Amino acid sequence: MQAEIITIGDEILIGQIIDTNSAYIAKALNKIGVSVYQITSIQDDKTHILKALKEAEGNADIIIITGGLGPTKDDITKHTLAEYFNDSLVLNQDVLKHVEHIFARYSSNPISQLNVNQALVPSMATVLHNEYGTAPGMWIEHNSRVFVSLPGVPFEMKELIDISVLPRIQSKYKCPFIMHKTYLTYGLGESALAERIEAWEDALPKHIKLAYLPNLGKVRLRLSAKGFDKNAIVSEMDRQEQLLMPQIKDIFMGIEGFEDTLEEQIGKTLTILGQSVATAESCTGGRIAEQFTSHPGASEYFKGSVVSYATQAKIDVLNIPEALILEHSVVSAAVAEAMAMQALKMFKSDYAIATTGNAGPSKATDKEELGTVFIAIASKTGVYSEKFNLGDLRIKVVNKAVDKALEMLQKEILKNR
Amino acid sequence: MQAEIITIGDEILIGQIIDTNSAYIAKALNKIGVSVYQITSIQDDKTHILKALKEAEGNADIIIITGGLGPTKDDITKHTLAEYFNDSLVLNQDVLKHVEHIFARYSSNPISQLNVNQALVPSMATVLHNEYGTAPGMWIEHNSRVFVSLPGVPFEMKELIDISVLPRIQSKYKCPFIMHKTYLTYGLGESALAERIEAWEDALPKHIKLAYLPNLGKVRLRLSAKGFDKNAIVSEMDRQEQLLMPQIKDIFMGIEGFEDTLEEQIGKTLTILGQSVATAESCTGGRIAEQFTSHPGASEYFKGSVVSYATQAKIDVLNIPEALILEHSVVSAAVAEAMAMQALKMFKSDYAIATTGNAGPSKATDKEELGTVFIAIASKTGVYSEKFNLGDLRIKVVNKAVDKALEMLQKEILKNR
Numbered sequence: 001m002q003a004e005i006i007t008i009g010d011e012i013l014i015g016q017i018i019d020t021n022s023a024y025i026a027k028a029l030n031k032i033g034v035s036v037y038q039i040t041s042i043q044d045d046k047t048h049i050l051k052a053l054k055e056a057e058g059n060a061d062i063i064i065i066t067g068g069l070g071p072t073k074d075d076i077t078k079h080t081l082a083e084y085f086n087d088s089l090v091l092n093q094d095v096l097k098h099v100e101h102i103f104a105r106y107s108s109n110p111i112s113q114l115n116v117n118q119a120l121v122p123s124m125a126t127v128l129h130n131e132y133g134t135a136p137g138m139w140i141e142h143n144s145r146v147f148v149s150l151p152g153v154p155f156e157m158k159e160l161i162d163i164s165v166l167p168r169i170q171s172k173y174k175c176p177f178i179m180h181k182t183y184l185t186y187g188l189g190e191s192a193l194a195e196r197i198e199a200w201e202d203a204l205p206k207h208i209k210l211a212y213l214p215n216l217g218k219v220r221l222r223l224s225a226k227g228f229d230k231n232a233i234v235s236e237m238d239r240q241e242q243l244l245m246p247q248i249k250d251i252f253m254g255i256e257g258f259e260d261t262l263e264e265q266i267g268k269t270l271t272i273l274g275q276s277v278a279t280a281e282s283c284t285g286g287r288i289a290e291q292f293t294s295h296p297g298a299s300e301y302f303k304g305s306v307v308s309y310a311t312q313a314k315i316d317v318l319n320i321p322e323a324l325i326l327e328h329s330v331v332s333a334a335v336a337e338a339m340a341m342q343a344l345k346m347f348k349s350d351y352a353i354a355t356t357g358n359a360g361p362s363k364a365t366d367k368e369e370l371g372t373v374f375i376a377i378a379s380k381t382g383v384y385s386e387k388f389n390l391g392d393l394r395i396k397v398v399n400k401a402v403d404k405a406l407e408m409l410q411k412e413i414l415k416n417r
Numbered sequence: 418m419q420a421e422i423i424t425i426g427d428e429i430l431i432g433q434i435i436d437t438n439s440a441y442i443a444k445a446l447n448k449i450g451v452s453v454y455q456i457t458s459i460q461d462d463k464t465h466i467l468k469a470l471k472e473a474e475g476n477a478d479i480i481i482i483t484g485g486l487g488p489t490k491d492d493i494t495k496h497t498l499a500e501y502f503n504d505s506l507v508l509n510q511d512v513l514k515h516v517e518h519i520f521a522r523y524s525s526n527p528i529s530q531l532n533v534n535q536a537l538v539p540s541m542a543t544v545l546h547n548e549y550g551t552a553p554g555m556w557i558e559h560n561s562r563v564f565v566s567l568p569g570v571p572f573e574m575k576e577l578i579d580i581s582v583l584p585r586i587q588s589k590y591k592c593p594f595i596m597h598k599t600y601l602t603y604g605l606g607e608s609a610l611a612e613r614i615e616a617w618e619d620a621l622p623k624h625i626k627l628a629y630l631p632n633l634g635k636v637r638l639r640l641s642a643k644g645f646d647k648n649a650i651v652s653e654m655d656r657q658e659q660l661l662m663p664q665i666k667d668i669f670m671g672i673e674g675f676e677d678t679l680e681e682q683i684g685k686t687l688t689i690l691g692q693s694v695a696t697a698e699s700c701t702g703g704r705i706a707e708q709f710t711s712h713p714g715a716s717e718y719f720k721g722s723v724v725s726y727a728t729q730a731k732i733d734v735l736n737i738p739e740a741l742i743l744e745h746s747v748v749s750a751a752v753a754e755a756m757a758m759q760a761l762k763m764f765k766s767d768y769a770i771a772t773t774g775n776a777g778p779s780k781a782t783d784k785e786e787l788g789t790v791f792i793a794i795a796s797k798t799g800v801y802s803e804k805f806n807l808g809d810l811r812i813k814v815v816n817k818a819v820d821k822a823l824e825m826l827q828k829e830i831l832k833n834r
Contacts, residue, residue, distance in 0.1 A: 010628060011628065011630060011639070012456065014447045014453070014641070015439075015444025015445070015447060016597075016599075016630075016639070017440065018436075018440040019435075019436065019439070019440070019456075022432075022436070023434065023435040025432070026431055027432025028432070029432075030431045036431070038457065038458065038459055038460075039430065039436075039457070039458035040455065040457050040458075041456035042455055048454075048455075052455075070607055070631065071607055071608040072607060072608070072611040072629040073611070073618065073627075074627065075629075106606075112612055114608040114612060115608045155813050180431065182433075189523075190488055191488040191489070191529055191531040192529070194488065194489040194490070194531055195531060201490065209427075209491075210490075210491065212487060212489040212491060214570070215570070222428075224427070224431070276727075278730075279724075284710075285706055285709070285710025285711070285719075286698075286704070286705075286707040286710060286722055287703070289702055290703040290704045290706075290707040293703060293704075294702070294704075294812075294815075296777070296779075296811055298702065299726060299727065302702075303726060303727045303729075304723065304724045304725045304726040304727055304730035305703055305722070305723070305724035306721065306722070307696075307703065307710070307722035307723075308721045309706075309710060309715065309719050309720060309721040310716065310720045312720075312765065313695075313720050313764050316763055316764065316765065317721060317723065317763045317764060346730075346733055346734045347727070347730050348733065360713070362713075394713055395711075396572050398711075
């Protein structure tokens with residue numbers, strides 16, 4: 001069984017927004033055993049929508065469409081769906097009541113015609129209740145295909161996927177089991193890794209697929225399998241893991257839960273240990289703090305951060321001695337370590353991460369090259385730092401520094417366990 | 418002239434990564450006058466790639482493909498391109514030298530066959546030099562179409578687009594001029610706004626397109642135009658702006674440069690004024706700092722941040738009196754204002770933003786509801802705060818709080834100018 005995702009909206013095609021909806025939907029579908037054949041982003045244009053629907057009908061059993069359901073003239077998805085199915089739009093009383101209910105918060109006047117029109121749906125559609133917005137989701141069955149139309153606003157779309165769409169797919173179809181497992185390796189290039197595990201890779205059974213995902217010094221190996229016999233898949237994946245592991249044990253960094261980022265893994269470990277972390281960030285500008293706090297439950301283990309972006313802030317807020325900075329320069333191991341120790345002390349945390357570096361495009365100090373970053377990890381057993389040269393592209397330097405810092409922290413926590 | 422973007426990679430279709438490459442390419446193409454007809458994400462599968470190429474050839478003049486150029490078995494783009502064009506792969510000596518040069522940093526041994534193979538390109542392809550990686554970009558002309566194949570690693574792809582692909586497109590084609598202008602409004606719903614400006618919208622000339630982009634209380638109005646007479650387009654866009662402005666002046670928040678985010682606008686204003694900002698963040702967890710520092714030049718105006726995520730950190734690091742927290746609770750106007758004043762003082766900045774709230778899913782305090790956030794702005798003229806209820810979805814609460822904080826700061830800066 002295959003799905004296709006169609007996202008409608010000129011804002012995607014002019015690059016004004018990044019399409020995050022598709023990744024959410026693809027991941028959600030994968031979890032219940034539905035593979036995504038293709039993701040197609042198209043314009044708010046009737047001809048284009050009709051063409052994409054026709055093609056998707058040839059590719060997939062389930063077609064999920066997002067966008068173009070607002071009340072204004074540039075929103076044409078609903079009318080185009082009605083045309084595609086030779087259907088007409090009818091007023092749905094439940095949706096109308098919900099729209100009226102939403103506007104009752106703001107005004108006691110009757111709602112406008114544009115908002116009444118939000119309650120129009122193709123007569124053949126089953127309405128999926130959208131708690132957070134005026135545009136209902138729609139479920140249409142046609143030619144043994146399912147077409148689902150959802151609003152493009154991400155949190156409305158997500159709620160509809162989770163509450164309405166997935167359960168309906170699961171009750172309509174017998175879905176296979178899809179399993180992904182990703183092994184994080186570090187320190188060996190993609191091609192060298194591929195050569196090392198070639199014999200194992202060549203002997204993989206047909207229903208297990210291997211992918212290499214290289215990214216800045218790390219290579220993730222993803223094994224994927226799909227089938228109706230869940231137990232057989234799980235045990236075959238286990239068997240392959242046991243064959244793989246001895247070959248990568250010198251470069252193996254951990255198994256990535258399909259959704260667990262490194263900071264989530266760290267968060268889980270710290271929560272279990274009842275320990276905490278704080279950060280003192282210069283070149284990473286708060287990004288490490290932001291990554292920790294982007295996950296619910298961060299308050300269990302994340303104490304806080306001092307983002308000492310300006311050199312003076314390192315002196316005034318982090319209490320780094322000015323003499324130390326003058327002696328070693330602001331981008332130095334000594335300053336990174338002092339920052340980490342200060343963060344540990346100020347936030348009374350068990351671990352602290354500090355970063356200082358020249359992210360570019362201009363340099364904070366002439367002493368070190370562009371791309372040089374010092375990262376320090378402090379804990380109750382002491383402090384240490386590493387120096388990295390992370391290239392000359394600002395965004396790459398910052399992202400790599402965040403990754404390195406999290407890796408160093410993870411290793412330190414595991415060492416102290 | 419139309420382009421299609423094809424991104425190849427199972428990691429996109431299983432939702433393991435978000436496709437950011439397409440947005441970058443789409444925006445870059447738009448800037449030089451090339452419209453993107455469609456973005457298609459497909460599997461690492463020969464049949465699927467061949468089908469997508471065929472369809473794209475029917476849709477577009479320029480087809481830009483990313484992904485699948487690595488050295489391992491799951492990378493099949495190059496072979497599939499050769500098959501599509503009935504061509505064969507030949508060893509390119511310049512690419513081979515570059516690959517050898519990259520590996521010479523790590524080892525003096527000869528490079529492996531997998532890496533030699535990175536220098537194989539279809540004989541009809543023009544090689545685009547990839548400074549940062551082993552996979553070359555490729556430019557292939559066929560049936561009056563241009564096919565460009567680029568590596569999927571974002572910073573390699575970006576460099577190739579900027580340095581090689583855009584200049585080549587501009588020298589091959591006479592590109593029209595594309596102009597977008599986005600007006601940010603606040604406080605009026607999408608449908609009410611649409612009714613208010615209906616007469617103006619209906620009278621827009623055919624070559625000017627209006628889009629409504631609603632997002633959490635704000636509605637952005639985007640005007641887009643395209644044509645070969647740049648002066649005529651600019652003056653017509655100006656004329657329409659002059660007709661629109663009087664109708665939205667009570668809700669108008671500013672003109673969004675197509676790339677300028679709110680924090681970039683603030684950064685530019687502060688840089689011009691020679692002023693600075695710092696933040697004290699609780700529920701936003703460093704996200705405001707991260708947004709400021711994600712842009713080059715942030716050190717001109719961004720001093721730093723204290724992310725006082727734990728209540729104790731507000732006392733220990735920000736020096737908020739414990740009595741104040743006990744009296745008002747940690748989620749309160751009094752605490753938000755004290756945080757902002759402390760940040761202003763500690764970082765010696767001209768402005769400071771503070772946030773404290775219950776982002777959920779659990780609450781930091783029972784006094785206020787889930788979703789309640791207090792935001793304070795301090796400046797040399799004093800401090801004030803506002804209370805918001807931002808709903809019950811964590812990510813929504815945090816994102817809205819960041820937006821509100823930046824809006825409040827922008828208004829304050831403009832007021833004091």
